[in-house]
Amino acid sequence: MLLIAATADDAIRGISDGATVLIGGFGNAGQPMDLIDALLRSGTTGLTVVNNNAGQADAGLAVLIRERRVRKIICSFPRQSDSWHFDAAYRAGEIELELVPQGTLAERIRAAGAGIGGFFTPTGYGTMLAEGKETRVIDGRGYVFETPIHADAALIKALKADRSGNLIYRKTARNFGPVMAAAARHTIVQVSEVVQSGELDPEHVVTPGIYVDVLVAAEPGRAAAAQGRGGLERVDTP
Amino acid sequence: MLLIAATADDAIRGISDGATVLIGGFGNAGQPMDLIDALLRSGTTGLTVVNNNAGQADAGLAVLIRERRVRKIICSFPRQSDSWHFDAAYRAGEIELELVPQGTLAERIRAAGAGIGGFFTPTGYGTMLAEGKETRVIDGRGYVFETPIHADAALIKALKADRSGNLIYRKTARNFGPVMAAAARHTIVQVSEVVQSGELDPEHVVTPGIYVDVLVAAEPGRAAAAQGRGGLERVDTP
Amino acid sequence: MNGKLDRGGIARLIAGDIPPGSYVNLGIGQPTLIADHLTPEQNITLHTENGMLGMGPAATGDQIDGDLINAGKLPVTELPGASYFHHADSFAIMRGGHLDVCVLGAFQVSGTGDLANWHTGAEDAIPAVGGAMDLATGAKEVWVMMSLFDRDGTAKLVPRCSYPLTGIGCVTRVYTNEAVFLLDAGSVRVRATYGVPFTGLASRIDVPLLPPAARPRAGDKPAGRPG
Amino acid sequence: MNGKLDRGGIARLIAGDIPPGSYVNLGIGQPTLIADHLTPEQNITLHTENGMLGMGPAATGDQIDGDLINAGKLPVTELPGASYFHHADSFAIMRGGHLDVCVLGAFQVSGTGDLANWHTGAEDAIPAVGGAMDLATGAKEVWVMMSLFDRDGTAKLVPRCSYPLTGIGCVTRVYTNEAVFLLDAGSVRVRATYGVPFTGLASRIDVPLLPPAARPRAGDKPAGRPG
Numbered sequence: 066m067l068l069i070a071a072t073a074d075d076a077i078r079g080i081s082d083g084a085t086v087l088i089g090g091f092g093n094a095g096q097p098m099d100l101i102d103a104l105l106r107s108g109t110t111g112l113t114v115v116n117n118n119a120g121q122a123d124a125g126l127a128v129l130i131r132e133r134r135v136r137k138i139i140c141s142f143p144r145q146s147d148s149w150h151f152d153a154a155y156r157a158g159e160i161e162l163e164l165v166p167q168g169t170l171a172e173r174i175r176a177a178g179a180g181i182g183g184f185f186t187p188t189g190y191g192t193m194l195a196e197g198k199e200t201r202v203i204d205g206r207g208y209v210f211e212t213p214i215h216a217d218a219a220l221i222k223a224l225k226a227d228r229s230g231n232l233i234y235r236k237t238a239r240n241f242g243p244v245m246a247a248a249a250r251h252t253i254v255q256v257s258e259v260v261q262s263g264e265l266d267p268e269h270v271v272t273p274g275i276y277v278d279v280l281v282a283a284e285p286g287r288a289a290a291a292q293g294r295g296g297l298e299r300v301d302t303p
Numbered sequence: 304m305l306l307i308a309a310t311a312d313d314a315i316r317g318i319s320d321g322a323t324v325l326i327g328g329f330g331n332a333g334q335p336m337d338l339i340d341a342l343l344r345s346g347t348t349g350l351t352v353v354n355n356n357a358g359q360a361d362a363g364l365a366v367l368i369r370e371r372r373v374r375k376i377i378c379s380f381p382r383q384s385d386s387w388h389f390d391a392a393y394r395a396g397e398i399e400l401e402l403v404p405q406g407t408l409a410e411r412i413r414a415a416g417a418g419i420g421g422f423f424t425p426t427g428y429g430t431m432l433a434e435g436k437e438t439r440v441i442d443g444r445g446y447v448f449e450t451p452i453h454a455d456a457a458l459i460k461a462l463k464a465d466r467s468g469n470l471i472y473r474k475t476a477r478n479f480g481p482v483m484a485a486a487a488r489h490t491i492v493q494v495s496e497v498v499q500s501g502e503l504d505p506e507h508v509v510t511p512g513i514y515v516d517v518l519v520a521a522e523p524g525r526a527a528a529a530q531g532r533g534g535l536e537r538v539d540t541p
Numbered sequence: 542m543n544g545k546l547d548r549g550g551i552a553r554l555i556a557g558d559i560p561p562g563s564y565v566n567l568g569i570g571q572p573t574l575i576a577d578h579l580t581p582e583q584n585i586t587l588h589t590e591n592g593m594l595g596m597g598p599a600a601t602g603d604q605i606d607g608d609l610i611n612a613g614k615l616p617v618t619e620l621p622g623a624s625y626f627h628h629a630d631s632f633a634i635m636r637g638g639h640l641d642v643c644v645l646g647a648f649q650v651s652g653t654g655d656l657a658n659w660h661t662g663a664e665d666a667i668p669a670v671g672g673a674m675d676l677a678t679g680a681k682e683v684w685v686m687m688s689l690f691d692r693d694g695t696a697k698l699v700p701r702c703s704y705p706l707t708g709i710g711c712v713t714r715v716y717t718n719e720a721v722f723l724l725d726a727g728s729v730r731v732r733a734t735y736g737v738p739f740t741g742l743a744s745r746i747d748v749p750l751l752p753p754a755a756r757p758r759a760g761d762k763p764a765g766r767p768g
Numbered sequence: 769m770n771g772k773l774d775r776g777g778i779a780r781l782i783a784g785d786i787p788p789g790s791y792v793n794l795g796i797g798q799p800t801l802i803a804d805h806l807t808p809e810q811n812i813t814l815h816t817e818n819g820m821l822g823m824g825p826a827a828t829g830d831q832i833d834g835d836l837i838n839a840g841k842l843p844v845t846e847l848p849g850a851s852y853f854h855h856a857d858s859f860a861i862m863r864g865g866h867l868d869v870c871v872l873g874a875f876q877v878s879g880t881g882d883l884a885n886w887h888t889g890a891e892d893a894i895p896a897v898g899g900a901m902d903l904a905t906g907a908k909e910v911w912v913m914m915s916l917f918d919r920d921g922t923a924k925l926v927p928r929c930s931y932p933l934t935g936i937g938c939v940t941r942v943y944t945n946e947a948v949f950l951l952d953a954g955s956v957r958v959r960a961t962y963g964v965p966f967t968g969l970a971s972r973i974d975v976p977l978l979p980p981a982a983r984p985r986a987g988d989k990p991a992g993r994p995g
Contacts, residue, residue: 066561177637188863424636430705508851
């Protein structure tokens with residue numbers, strides 16, 4: 066049952082301490098800043114976060130890490146010129162890092178959404194990131210066994226949603242959104258606006274509404290259809 | 304290097320006897336009839352064909368089977384009210400059948416395109432379609448190991464292409480097209496028309512041009528830009 | 542006690558039991574009848590495994606479009622809020638456990654929820670599986686719609702399936718012309734009977750049956766799936 | 769004999785060697801310079817692993833759009849014929865062997881084509897791998913662009929990498945400021961030298977080198993990858 070939240074704070078309710086949370090974005094593109102800020106305000110802690118990076122500068126995921134809400138991060142590229150909050154937490158031994166090649170990260174998330182129990186990828190074979198993992202030679206090529214990354218919740222950003230929960234994205238901000246939406250038990254999406262069902266061309270939908278649980282719109286005009294009636298509007302008719 | 308063929312006969316050149324060929328379509332929707340007819344005219348035989356079905360009535364794949372060009376078929380649903388040509392070939396012992404659950408068929412084709420060496424799926428666990436296959440219990444659930452289906456060629460149908468080879472499809476005729484385009488070494492696409500690069504919105508492209516080798520357009524007006532210059536036009540500028 | 546249900550009656554019953562807002566796949570054959578009994582107020586979204594969510598009623602007349610068909614290859618229509626996707630994405634929806642309910646026909650169902658619905662196992666039969674195994678394995682709830690007895694009077698709810706299996710322990714409910722059965726962790730409870738008393742039913746079926754709960758309700762909570 | 773190449777010179781050389789019509793990924797750092805030397809006549813399509821084919825030049829001024837960035841997170845532009853896709857689809861392009869060429873920077877390359885470019889192995893270093901292993905493993909041709917010697921004069925073309933590996937036996941060419949090397953099934957042939965004679969080069973590198981072929985051509989056929 067799709068819910069439309071009046072605010073980002075309403076939208077992120079239900080994420081518990083210790084939850085595994087997929088957070089969309091590649092750098093800042095596609096990073097759901099409003100939802101992350103709300104998660105920060107909620108005080109939730111002890112999180113395992115899955116993201117390509119480990120935060121940039123002083124916004125979004127970086128602040129969540131600065132405030133020590135993240136117990137463990139699963140990512141491909143934590144070290145950047147402006148990843149100072151992660152760097153400090155890591156050197157202090159206050160955050161656990163699971164480093165995953167970027168394509169393996171995306172494929173493990175996809176596998177969770179697609180009900181795949183595990184898969185063999187050639188990426189990383191013979192490297193230290195395959196140490197301790199099952200390997201297999203298939204048709205003369207080496208492969209590493211990788212497992213799905215399931216999650217309690219996903220926080221992602223899309224361009225628009227319709228009232229059936231269908232999503233479209235914008236340019237390279239699409240990145241991890243579609244696979245994360247499918248992999249989490251509870252998917253929360255920050256969009257610019259929510260339009261009526263029928264306003265998105267069915268051929269152009271990137272994430273079908275079946276994967277979306279909660280929407281929150283940044284544009285108050287259309288977003289706050291819910292506001293008069295409390296924080297969460299149940300969408301009974303698309 | 305993308306080629307634009309003047310005719311379907313030009314388009315399917317290079318498919319050898321004994322080749323493994325992915326053929327798009329679910330029933331008749333998305334079935335590339337022009338390309339199959341050309342393949343029939345070419346006389347190519349001993350084929351292994353991968354398709355969801357085993358042909359309907361007296362057109363397309365059914366005729367290829369009637370003419371005994373198909374040595375083996377890998378499909379999920381051969382038996383239909385109008386699959387008489389397959390039925391006859393099968394009962395005569397003149398076609399080999401590898402029966403694969405439909406989702407496993409799609410995922411095995413996807414795995415080939417995505418460079419995955421194999422994967423564990425829960426589908427078919429404990430059934431006769433898993434007999435002889437490796438199985439594994441993961442987190443208390445049974446899974447079957449399945450391998451990628453690579454192919455020499457794919458014949459698919461899309462709605463439109465641009466001169467960069469990007470494809471869009473139409474409604475449920477999309478079906479196997481995108482995964483087959485990625486899985487074959489040589490992908491041949493039948494479209495209604497070929498438009499200039501830039502005419503398809505990059506957000507709406509379903510199959511990126513990197514997967515497409517040869518295009519042929521049904522609408523002669525735009526298709527036959529190539530015709531004066533022989534059967535195959537090399538696209539040097541999008 | 543009401544009379545036995547006909548197919549339309551079973552379909553109406555199932556339609557009424559599907560929770561509002563659900564994503565549902567109706568298998569080919571009998572279960573497609575259910576769509577006719579869904580109401581707009583239920584806000585049910587239908588999935589068809591050949592690549593669509595938001596499938597509408599059967600197409601007629603000018604609506605018929607060869608590019609818009611359902612899993613049974615029949616022409617259908619598109620509702621507002623629909624979406625199209627390719628086959629691997631469509632079966633990821635199924636295998637990934639995202640469908641709330643799927644309703645399938647069956648040759649046999651076992652008391653532990655095993656399903657046999659794709660192959661009679663006959664020597665000369667040409668096997669065809671389609672999406673049946675993916676649906677049986679993937680949906681959160683797998684409901685079966687079938688006649689309780691076959692033409693020669695043999696029960697189709699059995700201790701152990703004799704036909705080749707589609708999926709193991711996957712069925713949570715069985716809707717038939719004479720009764721509705723709720724399957725849960727090896728136990729089979731009769732939710733209601735139609736045209737026969739519980740005792741009469743129990744004597745004709747070789748699976749231990751629990752009687753209807755004291756106050757049966759038509760829309761009781763779907764049984765949870767183990768695992 | 770010409771002089772040693774600067775970075776722009778190496779980038780120009782590589783750009784000229786990419787076959788027309790290729791799909792190419794230019795790794796972050798030095799290899800991004802190559803884009804400036806590609807000509808429209810080459811009809812090269814650039815892939816960026818964060819979800820795009822048909823990437824154009826760096827964005828400037830009003831073109832800058834936070835939603836349109838490359839793998840190095842720098843603003844870029846979109847060319848006609850571009851397409852966007854999600855991360856799993858983007859890495860399927862790489863892992864599936866669909867890119868014709870990728871060009872990566874490196875700490876070390878071994879004579880058998882092993883690549884080390886993601887981690888110095890230093891005790892206090894924070895590791896970050898990004899898409900490096902996927903590119904090294906997936907592209908049909910993996911070319912390296914690097915200086916031949918590091919600051920203290922140690923050769924980066926080595927018998928065996930001492931840094932943690934990115935991929936095994938994946939590199940087919942190494943473009944450096946002093947020479948271009950063609951790697952094929954364990955042998956290393958110098959295609960050309962820049963500012964140094966072959967013999968001088970061979971004496972400073974601990975990998976057996978084959979001399980340039982009798983009539984070297986700038987655009988010779990890409991070396992095939994074993995397997």
